[in-house]
Amino acid sequence: MIKNKILFDQYNPLNKTMFRIIDDAGKVVNKEWLPEIGDEALLKAYKDMLFARVADLQTVSYQRQGRIYTYPPNYGQEAIAGATGALIGDNDWLVPAFREMGAMLAKGVTLKELFLYFMGYEDGSKFQKAKFTLPISVPIASQILHAAGIGYAIKYNKEDKVVFTFVGDGGTSQGDFHEAINFAGVWKVPVIFIIQNNQYGISTPTRLQTASESLAIKSVAYGVKGIQVDGNDFLAMYRTIQESVELCKKGEGPVLIEAVTYRKGAHTTSDDPTKYRTKEEELLWDGKDPLNRLKSYLIDKKLWSNEAEEKIVPQYKEEVDRQFIEAENWGAYPKEDVFKYLYADMPDDLKEQERQYDRFLQWKATKVK
Amino acid sequence: MIASYSGKPLRLSNYSTKEFTGMKIMNMVNAINDALDIKLSDDKNVIVYGEDVGVEGGVFRATEGLQLKHGADRVFDSPLAESGIVGTAIGMAVAGLRPVVEMQFCGFVYPAFNQIISHASRIRNRSRGNFETPMVIRMPYGGGINALEHHSESMEAIFGHIPGLKVVVPSTPHDAKGLLISAIESNDTILFMEPKRIYRAIKQEVAEEKYSIPLGKANVLTQGKDVTVVAFGAMVREVQKAMIMAKEAGISVELIDLRSIYPIDRETIAKSVKKTGRIITVTEGPRSFGLGSEISQIAIEEAFLSLEAPPSRVSGFDVIVPLPKGEHHYMQDPYKIFYEIERIVKF
Numbered sequence: 001m002i003k004n005k006i007l008f009d010q011y012n013p014l015n016k017t018m019f020r021i022i023d024d025a026g027k028v029v030n031k032e033w034l035p036e037i038g039d040e041a042l043l044k045a046y047k048d049m050l051f052a053r054v055a056d057l058q059t060v061s062y063q064r065q066g067r068i069y070t071y072p073p074n075y076g077q078e079a080i081a082g083a084t085g086a087l088i089g090d091n092d093w094l095v096p097a098f099r100e101m102g103a104m105l106a107k108g109v110t111l112k113e114l115f116l117y118f119m120g121y122e123d124g125s126k127f128q129k130a131k132f133t134l135p136i137s138v139p140i141a142s143q144i145l146h147a148a149g150i151g152y153a154i155k156y157n158k159e160d161k162v163v164f165t166f167v168g169d170g171g172t173s174q175g176d177f178h179e180a181i182n183f184a185g186v187w188k189v190p191v192i193f194i195i196q197n198n199q200y201g202i203s204t205p206t207r208l209q210t211a212s213e214s215l216a217i218k219s220v221a222y223g224v225k226g227i228q229v230d231g232n233d234f235l236a237m238y239r240t241i242q243e244s245v246e247l248c249k250k251g252e253g254p255v256l257i258e259a260v261t262y263r264k265g266a267h268t269t270s271d272d273p274t275k276y277r278t279k280e281e282e283l284l285w286d287g288k289d290p291l292n293r294l295k296s297y298l299i300d301k302k303l304w305s306n307e308a309e310e311k312i313v314p315q316y317k318e319e320v321d322r323q324f325i326e327a328e329n330w331g332a333y334p335k336e337d338v339f340k341y342l343y344a345d346m347p348d349d350l351k352e353q354e355r356q357y358d359r360f361l362q363w364k365a366t367k368v369k
Numbered sequence: 370m371i372a373s374y375s376g377k378p379l380r381l382s383n384y385s386t387k388e389f390t391g392m393k394i395m396n397m398v399n400a401i402n403d404a405l406d407i408k409l410s411d412d413k414n415v416i417v418y419g420e421d422v423g424v425e426g427g428v429f430r431a432t433e434g435l436q437l438k439h440g441a442d443r444v445f446d447s448p449l450a451e452s453g454i455v456g457t458a459i460g461m462a463v464a465g466l467r468p469v470v471e472m473q474f475c476g477f478v479y480p481a482f483n484q485i486i487s488h489a490s491r492i493r494n495r496s497r498g499n500f501e502t503p504m505v506i507r508m509p510y511g512g513g514i515n516a517l518e519h520h521s522e523s524m525e526a527i528f529g530h531i532p533g534l535k536v537v538v539p540s541t542p543h544d545a546k547g548l549l550i551s552a553i554e555s556n557d558t559i560l561f562m563e564p565k566r567i568y569r570a571i572k573q574e575v576a577e578e579k580y581s582i583p584l585g586k587a588n589v590l591t592q593g594k595d596v597t598v599v600a601f602g603a604m605v606r607e608v609q610k611a612m613i614m615a616k617e618a619g620i621s622v623e624l625i626d627l628r629s630i631y632p633i634d635r636e637t638i639a640k641s642v643k644k645t646g647r648i649i650t651v652t653e654g655p656r657s658f659g660l661g662s663e664i665s666q667i668a669i670e671e672a673f674l675s676l677e678a679p680p681s682r683v684s685g686f687d688v689i690v691p692l693p694k695g696e697h698h699y700m701q702d703p704y705k706i707f708y709e710i711e712r713i714v715k716f
Binding site for chain 2: 069119120121139140142170171173175202204209210270271276335337338342349354357360363367368
């Protein structure tokens with residue numbers, strides 16, 4: 001499928017050009033690199049992104065109603081996880097951070113599971129259907145080393161698989177980020193590292209994270225292929241990931257993708273972006289919204305319409321609500337679950353701690369209303 | 370049935386407001402901010418930085434307004450890297466500055482462990498006194514705020530175990546200000562652990578002027594005769610709630626707020642246990658190899674012949690702090706503390 005020219009060569013980060021295919025209005029400006037994707041697949045990808053957006057916005061409102069705890073919104077970044085979701089295979093690995101809802105859903109993680117997690121149940125990370133998908137990882141950039149290790153296992157076992165892993169712009173400051181890219185580079189393992197450069201690590205702008213010209217350029221020092229992509233351009237992300245998978249499967253990985261995007265929401269629901277960014281900046285990025293851009297492209301191609309969207313959004317909202325209410329009815333947190341997952345075999349001392357707790361609970365039941 | 374402990378006033382502290390000239394109502398975040406402001410004002414070597422501490426003023430607002438007042442070369446946002454923050458602070462400190470750095474949450478300090486354990490705690494010893502690292506590492510710690518994973522741990526024991534570090538935990542706004550000022554003025558490396566559960570939950574009158582509270586000295590908050598309870602940070606408040614039940618049950622509790630994990634105040638613990646003959650520790654961290662074990666051993670060494678019951682620990686279990694829906698199983702509630710008080714007094 002790869003043409004004679006390699007995208008990663010043409011857009012070598014040293015050339016300082018960001019890869020994009022459609023402009024802010026959804027018009028094709030870079031026909032040469034249009035990805036091979038059927039209309040049906042393209043429409044499905046858009047609808048998946050739309051569903052993820054509906055779910056994300058609704059999750060924020062559940063949080064505001066006090067029905068879940070802290071939540072990190074995906075709003076504005078859907079094309080990155082969306083393109084990943086459109087290309088990730090059932091047997092590929094996903095090593096997420098915490099802002100990749102679309103990719104997790106594509107792997108078969110259910111919204112209900114995500115809701116359970118943000119309601120404060122570990123059960124939300126016990127994915128029933130999603131294979132080769134690690135739970136959400138909170139400590140910044142720590143998980144991408146795991147992706148390098150999984151990549152080693154894939155290579156060692158000669159499997160036809162790749163690993164997708166995610167980190168933010170802030171995460172590129174962590175030592176673990178550099179170690180992960182370095183290890184993966186030395187081992188030449190099939191890992192697709194995706195930096196979601198959403199311009200802020202909580203309140204800190206990317207220019208305070210690095211003096212580098214781009215984040216993609218960091219790939220050069222580690223001897224791995226890198227590219228800076230317009231992360232709000234679904235087609236560009238799709239094309240990049242398509243080539244990344246093929247390179248990785250040919251043993252020419254890893255690759256580092258900087259996806260330039262904007263976090264339209266807050267860092268988490270505990271954060272207030274008005275403290276550190278301007279309305280003007282937010283408006284500027286509103287004009288680059290990833291869903292609007294792809295929608296315009298689809299409408300031009302007569303694949304989609306505003307009417308179709310208006311019809312489907314209420315159905316999505318209903319489905320999101322349905323899964324949310326299922327999660328809300330999950331029930332009490334079994335006391336045993338506090339203890340039983342720490343060790344393969346529970347140590348005697350821990351068993352005794354649980355028994356002591358049982359005795360206290362019995363006492364409390366008789367003494368306290 | 371046990372009477373409810375709610376609604377009754379708790380004694381916040383045992384200092385006299387008469388010692389000071391001007392008082393202001395503050396919560397712990399305000400008090401920490403005030404201490405930083407005072408030290409930034411009176412010592413040009415004090416530098417404050419960390420993730421989001423500059424423009425935003427910290428995710429808990431502990432550094433709010435300080436960049437505006439003291440300048441971006443003294444209060445600033447660092448790249449997102451805990452090891453980088455602590456490692457560079459060590460460099461600043463050996464070069465004569467007094468950095469006060471923030472770890473955004475206790476659970477994110479681990480990347481900085483190498484710098485803390487391999488260097489901050491060792492440089493004076495390694496250089497035989499030629500260099501020292503006068504610096505403070507502030508971090509919110511502890512559970513009870515319905516947080517995501519890695520936001521609820523209490524790791525005082527881990528830090529207390531490292532030779533060369535001092536570890537301080539305030540339990541009130543007043544203590545937070547006085548202890549933080551002492552920490553910044555200390556020539557040692559101080560882990561300053563802030564119980565975020567009570568960041569805003571408690572307000573009290575705090576002196577506007579500069580004052581300090583000595584490191585390494587515990588505070589006997591309430592005198593009692595039947596049992597000594599040692600706690601620190603957010604647990605002090607929980608013990609005070611349990612003490613209301615204990616009082617109704619006719620049990621007199623002596624409450625010690627440890628204030629410093631290390632150096633630990635052996636003398637105050639020993640004196641109290643010799644008087645009461647019983648000791649219970651209340652900690653949030655996991656049980657094994659925790660503060661409870663250390664304090665119990667001090668009681669055994671110092672007051673063996675006075676003991677009328679085995680030293681007892683109310684602590685977290687040896688498990689990961691559960692996510693919010695299960696956290697109540699882990700946390701020390703006043704009933705759990707009272708249950709143990711009653712058990713030990715009847716032993």
